[in-house]
Amino acid sequence: MINIASLIGISISAIFINNFVLSRFLGLCPFFGVSKKLSSATGMGMAVIFVMAIASSFTWVINSYILEPFGISYLQTIVFILVIAALVQLVEMALQKYSPTLYEALGIYLPLITTNCAVLGVALINTGLNPLTGQPFTFIESLLNGVMSGIGFMLALILMAGLREKLELSNIPKTLDGLPISFITAGLMALAFLGFAGLNFFSSIGG
Amino acid sequence: MIKEELKRGIITENPTLVLVLGLCPSLATSTSIQNGIGMGLTATFILTCSNAIISLVRKLIPDKVRIPCYIVIIAAFVSIVQLLLKAYLPALDKQLGIFVPLIVVNCIILGRAEAYASKNGVFKSIIDGLVIGLGFTISLGILSFIREILGSNKLLGLKFFPGYEPMTVFILAPGGFFTIAFVMAIVRYLGNRKKGAKA
Numbered sequence: 211m212i213n214i215a216s217l218i219g220i221s222i223s224a225i226f227i228n229n230f231v232l233s234r235f236l237g238l239c240p241f242f243g244v245s246k247k248l249s250s251a252t253g254m255g256m257a258v259i260f261v262m263a264i265a266s267s268f269t270w271v272i273n274s275y276i277l278e279p280f281g282i283s284y285l286q287t288i289v290f291i292l293v294i295a296a297l298v299q300l301v302e303m304a305l306q307k308y309s310p311t312l313y314e315a316l317g318i319y320l321p322l323i324t325t326n327c328a329v330l331g332v333a334l335i336n337t338g339l340n341p342l343t344g345q346p347f348t349f350i351e352s353l354l355n356g357v358m359s360g361i362g363f364m365l366a367l368i369l370m371a372g373l374r375e376k377l378e379l380s381n382i383p384k385t386l387d388g389l390p391i392s393f394i395t396a397g398l399m400a401l402a403f404l405g406f407a408g409l410n411f412f413s414s415i416g417g
Numbered sequence: 418m419i420k421e422e423l424k425r426g427i428i429t430e431n432p433t434l435v436l437v438l439g440l441c442p443s444l445a446t447s448t449s450i451q452n453g454i455g456m457g458l459t460a461t462f463i464l465t466c467s468n469a470i471i472s473l474v475r476k477l478i479p480d481k482v483r484i485p486c487y488i489v490i491i492a493a494f495v496s497i498v499q500l501l502l503k504a505y506l507p508a509l510d511k512q513l514g515i516f517v518p519l520i521v522v523n524c525i526i527l528g529r530a531e532a533y534a535s536k537n538g539v540f541k542s543i544i545d546g547l548v549i550g551l552g553f554t555i556s557l558g559i560l561s562f563i564r565e566i567l568g569s570n571k572l573l574g575l576k577f578f579p580g581y582e583p584m585t586v587f588i589l590a591p592g593g594f595f596t597i598a599f600v601m602a603i604v605r606y607l608g609n610r611k612k613g614a615k616a
Contacts, residue, residue, distance in 0.1 A: 287518040393597050394598045
């Protein structure tokens with residue numbers, strides 16, 4: 211039985227309320243590393259959405275049909291990181307062969323994604339309980355959580371890239387130039403996203 | 418030699434504030450001193466162990482598959498630490514939550530493996546792991562000290578200033594960004610001034 215209310219709740223929560231970058235602090239390295247130009251931010255964002263969707267569905271299947279039935283959940287960390295690394299490699303090879311244009315757009319960002327903690331983060335979150343229903347995540351829910359968290363990441367990345375392109379043109383004190391001013395910008399964005407915390411889905415749907 | 422190494426790990430190559438690596442755990446776990454230092458020491462332990470093992474097997478690993486090998490070694494130590502924390506420090510484990518398994522993808526650890534342990538001997542790699550880990554722990558300590566005082570008006574769980582209303586935003590996400598921005602700016606200002614004095 212697919213719970214539509216839970217699916218909508220997961221989407222809004224993953225994009226806005228618990229935005230991966232701005233409220234959960236996941237995936238900060240690419241967030242500051244690749245947000246200098248709007249075009250590269252878009253490429254990185256697309257690649258992350260793609261990998262997160264695949265990774266969250268694969269790790270969900272492995273976790274619920276292999277790790278849990280055999281009682282070897284303590285191997286979770288090792289298994290998940292290996293699965294993610296292998297998937298990224300496979301996706302890279304498949305793209306190179308079947309879709310060279312997409313490969314050219316995403317190619318250089320794919321290897322970086324293995325060490326993006328957002329991907330492992332979403333896989334680990336999907337093994338816990340769904341805060342909206344209080345039940346373990348179903349396959350559809352965890353896939354959706356992966357895609358929507360990726361969209362949330364891309365949203366933050368693109369907003370940040372747009373702001374940083376403007377910052378390049380402004381006159382910034384020498385000690386704040388570069389990363390410190392980016393952190394302050396991110397802080398202001400996080401402050402704005404804090405406003406979404408008022409959207410209380412957890413009590414309205416769960417109850 | 419030890420003095421120079423310490424200076425390198427804590428000041429000139431400070432992983433968080435100068436090289437800007439390992440941002441996710443440093444911002445997410447620096448909400449209180451206990452969490453920050455706990456995270457720092459956990460990461461130091463894993464970094465030292467993985468550096469030691471990687472430098473031992475560095476000549477056996479073919480160049481092409483070295484990154485997956487490093488990740489497996491690091492993940493093994495992370496799993497060990499995860500089980501130890503669950504057994505002996507359940508409160509800290511609960512506070513750090515998802516960020517304990519996420520040490521696997523901490524760029525400091527993989528970065529040291531690639532840049533140092535894969536090129537140097539065991540003893541030097543262990544020292545490197547210890548000093549870089551110490552630098553990480555100290556910067557986490559500074560961040561969490563500021564955030565705990567401003568955000569919850571407490572130090573190690575005790576009340577700090579009587580009659581001061583804490584700014585809760587400092588233990589939430591935006592405060593983390595603001596704190597690291599200003600600490601980094603101060604570090605940079607001091608560095609620039611030192612350079613200016615020398616020139």
